[in-house]
Amino acid sequence: MNSSSGKTYMSTSNSSAGWKAGDAAADQFPVGLRVLVVDDDPTCLMILEKMLRTCLYEVTKCNRAETALSMLRENKSGFDVVISDVHMPDMDGFKLLEHIGLEMDLPVIMMSADDGKHVVMKGVTHGACDYLIKPVRIEALKNIWQHVVRKRKNEWKDFEQSGSVEEGDRQLKQSEEADYSSSANEGNWKSSKRRKDDEDETDDRDDTSSLKKPRVVWSVELHQQFVAAVNQLGIDKAVPKKILELMNVPGLTRENVASHLQKYRLYLRRLSGVSQHPSNLNNSFMSPQEATFGPLSSLNGLDLQTLAATGQLPAQSLVTLQAAGLGRPTGKSGIPMPLVDQRNIFSFENPKLRFGDGQQHVNNNKQMNLLHGIPTTMEPKQLAGLHHGAQSMGNMNMQVASHGSQSSQNNPLLMQMAQPQVRGQMLNDTSLGHPPRLLSPMGQPILSNGIAANVSTRNGIQENIRAPSYNPVSQTSSMLNFPMNHAAELPGNSFPLGSTPGISSLTPKVAFQEDVNSDIKGSVGFLPSYDIFNDLNQHKPQNWELQNVGMTLDASQHSNSLQGNLNHAQSVLVQQGFPSGQVNGQNRSATVVSKAMFSSGDSTGHVNVQNGNQHLNSLLVDSTVRIKSETPTILYPDDFGQEDLMSALLKQQDAIAPAEHEFDFDGYSLDNIPV
C-alpha cells in the first residue's frame, strides 16, 4: 500500500494497532514498521535484524517464543507484524502463530529452511499471512508491510460494515424487547435502521472512501426477490447478472448480488449438510420469522446452506462446517447439532458474528464460567471482570476476547459490554435472562468469533477447518459483519434478510452477512472454529450455550452490531454450526475445542436464539433457559482438557473479543485491552 493508504489508516482507523508510530511515520510508511522477529538461531536472527533495519523498520528481536509472546501481550499494539521461525525449541512456531492470531491478531510471517509443501501448507492453514523460506533475502522483507496494510484494510472494511452493525446493535438493543416479542417483521425495522445507520456510517467514513463500500442491506423482501430469481433460474444457472436482471432492483449492483449469491450457496450447502436436523433448527429459526420471512423458511432448509455458501464462509470453512455440522448433527448429542448446524449455516455467514458472540461469550462466559465451573484461562485482564472461574467457556471467551484484542477494539468492547452485562446478568446463574443483551454483544462476539475463527485456524487447532489463511484481522472484520447480523436477529433463522427484526434473525442475518461478509474474510475463519465447537458443544452445549447466548445477547446489545444483531445471531448460529460439523468427528485439541466452544458459545447464544426464534425472543427477553437447551454445542471444557480448552477458549475469546470491540463498539477503546 502506499503511504496514502497508510495515512488513511492512520486517520480513519480506530484500531489501536494502526500505525502507532505516529502520524509522521504514517507518512513515510512503511518506514518505522514495528517488526518483532523471533528465531532461536542467533545467526539468522542477526541477519534478519540487520535486513529489517536496512528496510528502515523498527526491529525487536527475540530468540524465544515465550519471550516474544509475553512481549506481545504486554504491548499489544506495540508491533505491526511478527516474523517467526517455525522450528523453535521452546514452542512450535505454529503454536506461537496461533497464540498471536488469537490474542493479538497481528499478521504473522513464518519462515523456515524447510520448504516442504506440508509445512508451508501448515503455515497457510494456521493463518500465517506469509511463509518465507530461508535463506531470507532482503527483498522478501521489503514487502512485508503489505501484510500489515492488508490486514488493516480488511479490518477497516469490517469496521465500516460493522459500523452499521453498531448502529444496528444499538437499535437492536432498544427494540429488542419489542422486537423479540414480535419477532415477525422485526427485520424490517432493523434493516431500515441499518440502512440508515449504514448511511450514517458511510458518511463518517468518507475519509476512508477507498475502503468504504456502500452496503446493501438485504432485507427480507430483497432477499425474497433474490431467492425467487435464483429459483427461477435454477440454482445451477443462477448467475449474478441474470439474477440482477430478474430482480430488477434499482441501485443493486452485480457485485452485491454476486456476494449475496455466494453466501446463499454456502448456506444451501450447509443446509444440505445439516439436513439431518433440518427441522429443529430450521423450524426454530424459521418459526419466529416465518411470519415475516415466508421465503425464509424455505431458506432454512436450503437457504441456510446457500447462505452459508454465499456467505462469507470460505470454501474450506464451508466444507468443514458442513461436514461438521451436517454430519454431526445426528451423531452428536443431537441437540447441539441440529441447532448448531442450522446455525452453522448462518454462522457461515457470520463467522464473524460468532466471534462477536464469542467475545461476548467471553465476557459472558467469564461470568458464566463461574457457572459452568469451567476454568477460564482467559486472559486475566479480560476475565478480570468476569468470573475467572468460568471454565473453558470463559476461556473461550477470553480467548476470543483476547483474540479480538488484536483488533483491540473488540475486546474492550466486549469486555465492557459483556462485563456489565454479564455481570449483571449472567453470571452465575447463567441467567440467560439477558438474551437481549446477548444480541447486542453478539455483534461483538461475532467479531471475536471471527477472530477466534481465524485464530483457530491459524493456530492450526483446527486444521480441518482452516479458514483460508484468514488473517486474524480479517476475521475480525468478518466478525463485524456478523455481528451485524446477529444483533437482535438472533432469531433470524434463515437467510439473513437483513432486517429480521431480531427474531430468527438467522436468516436475515445471513443475508446481512453476505453483504457484510463479503468483505470479511473472517467468516471463513470462523467456520473452522465453529466446527470445533460443535464437538465441544456437543459435550456441553447447554451450559455453554447459555452463556454464550447470554453473552452474545449482551454483547449484541451493546455491540454496535445492533443492527447486525441478526448477523450476530447468525454468526452465532453459524458458528455453532461449524463446530458441530467439525467437532463431531474430531477430537480437536483442546485449543480447537476451546475455539469451537468459543464460537459455539457465541453461536449458541445466537443459535439458540435462532433455533427457536422463540428462544431468541425468550433469550432476548429473558429466557436464558432457552438458550441453554438450544445451544447444544457449547462444549464444556470438561470434556476437553479443560485447561487446554479453557486457554484456547480464552484465547479465542480474548482474541476475538478485542476484535469485536473494534468493530462493534464505537465507544470502546479496544486497544490495549489488557488480556
Add this chain to the structure above:
Amino acid sequence: MESSHLRQQIAAMRQSFFDEEILDGQFCQLERLENRGNPNFVEEVLTMYFRDSTTLLQTVEQEIETDTIDLAKVDMMLHKFKGSSASIGANKVRNNITKTRQLLEEGNLEGAKLAFRELRMEHDNLRAKLEPYFQQQLRQVGPVETATRPKGSDHA
C-alpha cells in the same frame, strides 16, 4: 602501496568462493547489508555462525556415533544448521546437510555417517577459507587509516 594489492587479493579470494561454489548469492546479500554502515557485519555474522556450528557438529557427531541415535533430535539440529548455513550463503555446507538429512530419513545410517563426515569437511574448509579472507580485509582497512609503510608509491 599494498592496499591495491591487498584489495586485489581479497577480491580474488572472494571470487574463488563463488567459483568453487562454497558460497552463493546469499553471501552477497550479507555484504550488501554491510555496506550500509556496519563495516564488520559479515564478519560478525560469520563468527557467530561458526561458533554455533562447531558446537552443533560436535553434538551431532556424538549422537550419530552412538548405538541409539535420536533421529528426531539429529534431524532437528541439522535442520537448524541448514537454516543458518543457508542464511550466510554457505552453499556446499547446506547441500551436504540436505544430503545427510535425507540419508538419515531413508534409514541409511552408514550413508548418513559418510555424508556427515563430508559435511564436516566442507564446514571446516569453509572456515579455513574465510578466516584469511577476513583477516585480509582487516588488514586492508587498517593500513588505510594508519601511515602507509614507505614501500614505495606504487599504490593505485
